[in-house]
Amino acid sequence: MENFEVIVIGAGHAGTEAGLACARMGLKTLMLTLDIGSVGRMSCNPAIGGIGKGQLVKELDALGGAMGRAADACAIQFRVLNSSRGAAVQSSRAQIDMRRYNRHMCRLVKHQKNLRLKEAEAKELLVRDGRVTGVVTDKGRFGAGCVVICPGTFLDGLIHIGLKHFSGGRINERASIGLADSLKGLGFRILRFKTGTCPRLDKNTILYRDLIRQGGDKFPRPFSFSTKNPKLRQVFCHITYTNKKTHQAILDNLDRSPLYSGKIHATGVRYCPSIEDKIVKFSDKDRHQVFLEPEGLGVKDVYPNGLSTSLPEDVQLKILHSIPGLDKAEVLRFGYGIEHVVVEPTQLYPTLETKLVRNLYFAGQINGTTGYEEAAAQGLVAGINAALRLQNRDPFILDRSSSYIGVLIDDLVTKGTLEPYRMFTSRVEYRLIIREDNADLRLAQKGFELGLLSRKDYLKAEKKRKEMKEGLLFLKKTKVNPCRAVNIKLERLSSSPLNRAISLEDLLRRPQVNILNISAIHKLKSGISKGAWEQVETEVKYEGFIRRQSRDVERFKNLERIRIPEGFDYGRLSGISMEIREKLSRFKPLNLGQATRISGVTPAAISLLMIYLKNSDASSRRKVNPVFLSGRKSVNK
Numbered sequence: 001m002e003n004f005e006v007i008v009i010g011a012g013h014a015g016t017e018a019g020l021a022c023a024r025m026g027l028k029t030l031m032l033t034l035d036i037g038s039v040g041r042m043s044c045n046p047a048i049g050g051i052g053k054g055q056l057v058k059e060l061d062a063l064g065g066a067m068g069r070a071a072d073a074c075a076i077q078f079r080v081l082n083s084s085r086g087a088a089v090q091s092s093r094a095q096i097d098m099r100r101y102n103r104h105m106c107r108l109v110k111h112q113k114n115l116r117l118k119e120a121e122a123k124e125l126l127v128r129d130g131r132v133t134g135v136v137t138d139k140g141r142f143g144a145g146c147v148v149i150c151p152g153t154f155l156d157g158l159i160h161i162g163l164k165h166f167s168g169g170r171i172n173e174r175a176s177i178g179l180a181d182s183l184k185g186l187g188f189r190i191l192r193f194k195t196g197t198c199p200r201l202d203k204n205t206i207l208y209r210d211l212i213r214q215g216g217d218k219f220p221r222p223f224s225f226s227t228k229n230p231k232l233r234q235v236f237c238h239i240t241y242t243n244k245k246t247h248q249a250i251l252d253n254l255d256r257s258p259l260y261s262g263k264i265h266a267t268g269v270r271y272c273p274s275i276e277d278k279i280v281k282f283s284d285k286d287r288h289q290v291f292l293e294p295e296g297l298g299v300k301d302v303y304p305n306g307l308s309t310s311l312p313e314d315v316q317l318k319i320l321h322s323i324p325g326l327d328k329a330e331v332l333r334f335g336y337g338i339e340h341v342v343v344e345p346t347q348l349y350p351t352l353e354t355k356l357v358r359n360l361y362f363a364g365q366i367n368g369t370t371g372y373e374e375a376a377a378q379g380l381v382a383g384i385n386a387a388l389r390l391q392n393r394d395p396f397i398l399d400r401s402s403s404y405i406g407v408l409i410d411d412l413v414t415k416g417t418l419e420p421y422r423m424f425t426s427r428v429e430y431r432l433i434i435r436e437d438n439a440d441l442r443l444a445q446k447g448f449e450l451g452l453l454s455r456k457d458y459l460k461a462e463k464k465r466k467e468m469k470e471g472l473l474f475l476k477k478t479k480v481n482p483c484r485a486v487n488i489k490l491e492r493l494s495s496s497p498l499n500r501a502i503s504l505e506d507l508l509r510r511p512q513v514n515i516l517n518i519s520a521i522h523k524l525k526s527g528i529s530k531g532a533w534e535q536v537e538t539e540v541k542y543e544g545f546i547r548r549q550s551r552d553v554e555r556f557k558n559l560e561r562i563r564i565p566e567g568f569d570y571g572r573l574s575g576i577s578m579e580i581r582e583k584l585s586r587f588k589p590l591n592l593g594q595a596t597r598i599s600g601v602t603p604a605a606i607s608l609l610m611i612y613l614k615n616s617d618a619s620s621r622r623k624v625n626p627v628f629l630s631g632r633k634s635v636n637k
Ligand SMILES: Cc1cc2nc3c(=O)[nH]c(=O)nc-3n(C[C@H](O)[C@H](O)[C@H](O)COP(=O)(O)OP(=O)(O)OC[C@H]3O[C@@H](n4cnc5c(N)ncnc54)[C@H](O)[C@@H]3O)c2cc1C
Pocket: 009, 010, 011, 012, 013, 014, 015, 032, 033, 034, 035, 038, 039, 041, 042, 043, 044, 045, 120, 121, 122, 123, 150, 151, 152, 153, 154, 155, 169, 170, 175, 176, 177, 179, 195, 196, 197, 272, 336, 337, 338, 363, 364, 365, 366, 369, 370, 371, 372, 375, 376
């Protein structure tokens, strides 16, 4: 049996990040996939980022993950969503040449030192004394110190097109059956979720002439802090709409929908519903937007975003042909729905290690999420923690005040999810502090310390921090005097004229004035990058809110710092109901903060727990929960 330090099952968005992280951290890693050509394949929409997701990609990049750079290298249109709103809710999105992305990721994985990619199906996990020791595949057995499982939609996948259904992990790819059974056999609680995708159209059969054209941003903002400009030619998308005829075609055929005829029992994505779902649930709407997105340069496949469906093929054609611009559209591949197994994520620690089997980690769609970015973020965290475990180093846990990644993982492992989970800015309490534009300032140091981010990139982030400080000081110290030239400029901005000298910082605080306007009024200090000035602007404009949120973060951290020792006996807590004690014993929260977020745990129970912990040995509370400190050492105990 060949031995590896880490085995990663899956080479999708979670698997690639996990495998690359382990290998880059120096561990001998094996990555298994059902199809060697599918590394980083985009199953559904040809886009990366979007509301709440762009932040995840930027954070991945700041930590040294792969997705941001790969997206930049393959992007054919960049847009910042919510650009007219505040910095806290702005998110980057890019249209991606998905075949190029797939090839890019394949190359990255194949050329990564310490990483071996193998086409083999993981059938069973080998577990001894509660710890994973390897994987049985259809091509032999492999030993491992840690295993990271990232099988996406493949676990017991069942594809639906109308009333037909067949086993599959994605269209034309087989499902993973043995692994799902192995997980069930080990005692993991599982659920079934459902997702779906749109038909793909031949661009040469679309009549673009009357459709609305949508271009990207004039000044594209790449995902990676190390990318300067887009590498590929940038393209347009087009917008069209459904209409009454479309809706009628759907309503007439609902009995042939696997969803509405009762064939699919699994829970679907609320925020990304199928077109049949939209027509039924929003029956008052007389049209729905459809974005026609090219799947790449030089390919004819177009993705009609908004038309996800699992209706039969003849109905899909009726729907398409009722829509302006698509009257003659030819279908290259029909849309479909897929049901698959997920594992209840509350069975995981925030490191994404399972509570049931040591050294076993889950990441991606298996944890109930939907989306490439959510998967990649988890893959990186699981991969890092698997590597740290084997290196006997402290775990890597991002809390809710540090990052979107922290919120995503905390939501999953603490609250769980009964429907496919996707990231949104609204899930993030401290979103004024954790923004897309400052992901490098928040996380680059961690990425560097982990050995994932290069020194050059880390120093770049530190330089930006220094420049920001200088920029802020400059604005504070520099006064502008009232004079005719300045007041004319202010009047043009509909901002009141000056009648006394004020600092540039105070001037920037005015809602009508931005940093560009300031530079037209007074020469800005040289040697400060555009990115740093943008940060300065945000910090000045939101100063009051940021200060308030920083105080909230401090309060939040005070609870997170109160550790709960491993194996803590909740039975000792008198005055708390049996139900809450059982819940806490099952969830095994790492600290008091996490305990407060478990549904059903009351403030009274938390107060009692806090008193108990405060009265017990203070030193044991300050220590990291030993479950995370013991790598190989604990195995030998
Ligand atoms: C039909 C469909 C529609 C979707 N719609 C959307 C959408 O609208 N919006 C959205 O954000 N996301 C959507 N997604 C989800 C998105 O594709 C996933 O969230 C994302 O790809 C999950 O990444 P992952 O790394 O967890 O798994 P995947 O990217 O699915 O990768 C899984 C990997 O595991 C491998 N694998 C599986 N089992 C085994 C095994 N036993 N042994 C070895 N290798 C194995 C596979 O070969 C593959 O490499 C959709 C997915 C599908 C299939």
